[in-house]
Amino acid sequence: MSTADIGLIGLAVMGSNLALNIAEKGYTVAVHNRSAGRIDEHMADAKAQGLDGNTIPKYDLAEFVRTVKAPRSIIIMVKAGKPVDDMIEQLLPHLEAGDAIIECGNSLFTDTQRRFDYLKPKNIGYLGVGVSGGEEGARHGPSIMVGGSKEQWHNAEAVLTAIAAKFNGESCCAYLGEGGAGHFVKTIHNGIEYGDMQMIAEVYGVMRDGLGMSPKECADVFKEWNKGPLNSYLIEITGHVLDAVDDQTGKPLVELILDKAGQKGTGVWSAIAAQQMGVPATAIEGAVAARSISSRKSERVAAEGIYGKPNRAKTEVTLADLEKALLAGKIVSYAQGFAVIAKASEENGWALPLATIAKIWRAGCIIRSRFLDQMASAYDKGEAVNLLVVPDFVEIMKDSHPSLRKVVAAAAVGEFPMICLSAALSYFDSYRQAQGTANLIQGQRDFFGAHGFEIEGRGTDLHGDWPSTLGN
Numbered sequence: 001m002s003t004a005d006i007g008l009i010g011l012a013v014m015g016s017n018l019a020l021n022i023a024e025k026g027y028t029v030a031v032h033n034r035s036a037g038r039i040d041e042h043m044a045d046a047k048a049q050g051l052d053g054n055t056i057p058k059y060d061l062a063e064f065v066r067t068v069k070a071p072r073s074i075i076i077m078v079k080a081g082k083p084v085d086d087m088i089e090q091l092l093p094h095l096e097a098g099d100a101i102i103e104c105g106n107s108l109f110t111d112t113q114r115r116f117d118y119l120k121p122k123n124i125g126y127l128g129v130g131v132s133g134g135e136e137g138a139r140h141g142p143s144i145m146v147g148g149s150k151e152q153w154h155n156a157e158a159v160l161t162a163i164a165a166k167f168n169g170e171s172c173c174a175y176l177g178e179g180g181a182g183h184f185v186k187t188i189h190n191g192i193e194y195g196d197m198q199m200i201a202e203v204y205g206v207m208r209d210g211l212g213m214s215p216k217e218c219a220d221v222f223k224e225w226n227k228g229p230l231n232s233y234l235i236e237i238t239g240h241v242l243d244a245v246d247d248q249t250g251k252p253l254v255e256l257i258l259d260k261a262g263q264k265g266t267g268v269w270s271a272i273a274a275q276q277m278g279v280p281a282t283a284i285e286g287a288v289a290a291r292s293i294s295s296r297k298s299e300r301v302a303a304e305g306i307y308g309k310p311n312r313a314k315t316e317v318t319l320a321d322l323e324k325a326l327l328a329g330k331i332v333s334y335a336q337g338f339a340v341i342a343k344a345s346e347e348n349g350w351a352l353p354l355a356t357i358a359k360i361w362r363a364g365c366i367i368r369s370r371f372l373d374q375m376a377s378a379y380d381k382g383e384a385v386n387l388l389v390v391p392d393f394v395e396i397m398k399d400s401h402p403s404l405r406k407v408v409a410a411a412a413v414g415e416f417p418m419i420c421l422s423a424a425l426s427y428f429d430s431y432r433q434a435q436g437t438a439n440l441i442q443g444q445r446d447f448f449g450a451h452g453f454e455i456e457g458r459g460t461d462l463h464g465d466w467p468s469t470l471g472n
Helices: 013-024 036-048 061-067 082-094 109-122 134-140 150-163 181-210 215-225 233-243 266-277 282-294 297-307 319-348 354-360 372-380 391-414 419-431 438-447
Strands: 006-009 029-032 055-057 073-076 100-103 125-132 143-148 173-177
Touching (some): 006 061, 013 036, 013 134, 029 061, 036 055, 073 082, 082 109, 100 109, 100 150, 109 125, 109 181, 125 134, 125 150, 125 181, 143 150, 143 181, 173 181, 181 215, 181 266, 181 282, 181 319, 215 319, 266 319, 282 319, 282 419, 319 391, 319 419, 354 372, 372 391, 391 419
Parallel strands (some): 006 029, 073 100, 100 125, 143 173
Antiparallel strands (some): 125 143
16 A cells, blocks of 8 residues: 655665654655665664654565555665666666656766656656755755756655755755756755865864964854854854864864865866866865865875975964955855856756755755855846855955955965965956956967957957967
């Protein structure tokens, strides 16, 4: 008998927490996992939380599918890549026309588009859904970015809307467009997240090495900043991370963590997508590069042995400067991310709603912050694609970019690595100058003989009469 409102396959931490979230919201969820033991563990968790009454464990895949009411919506929470394709093939013999597979992992959006196109002729819907918020978000309310079949979205809309985070009573869940739209937006979300985290780390580096502050002192500053314009989830948790003490040694935990940052691919994908579309996203690219450099620990140790330790004298930068520099950098990072989304919308015919995206990022997701409400308002008014020319953000940047400039300059002199904040400043300076230096580049390209250039008022595709004695 079909009694479940929705099905979910894959009961690792994220999948299990999503299933508990669904059950807690009053919906009946059928659950399945390749490992029967994990199903038993999930049911024990559900029982402990009083949610086993809304949870139906099924150990057989065919029986699991039959348990879900038609038209079926089945969430899969498996590792991105081939495991997703394998699970689709396993499900297909048991599905009927009108059913939908909802893939909530971090898949590459082109893979999602391919799967959408593959299943469409079979009358099986495919939703590529970005879920942000980590384990805590999955359990208590993530930000949910839906792409794929609009018809099948409506079948799952009530459940997905209910389990999403809420901001002033509004659900942080929205349908964004067909094919890979949802997973693309989640990819760029993660790219912005990379930039945000790297900028915070760079500011922490100045506090630690330039101002001589202890982790506890840094934590207190970030907690204070979280009460002001920088109010955001990442600033909040930074305070907690810096405050944590290792139980075994009594030392600040952050001082014991190896300085090698991992990455799962979404930051790289966002940087590649931006490059392919010709949209500058230097903050994202810088953050990806910084993580790659951090992973080369042995090389860095060897290089320090060759060049010597950085000569980091006390810096004259103030905490007020660092706060404003971080604010300016974050705005640039968001501006670049939304510009990438806008271009992808144009190229893929998605009509991505920028205001809606800003709204569903206001709660639940990793990059939620105070000024996303201002961004949503700006896009609702149709003020601009690039946030750097939106009046509200123009005023913030005018006030904060001198501090960003001061911090980056001090970092260069004081030998503090600042890949992301310096990239943000360079982008800002390049974006706001009417007369750049690309005229020389165009002249150089034309000298090669393969390109023309434009002279204002005299037309395009003109070639210079270069001296014949020069050349190869």
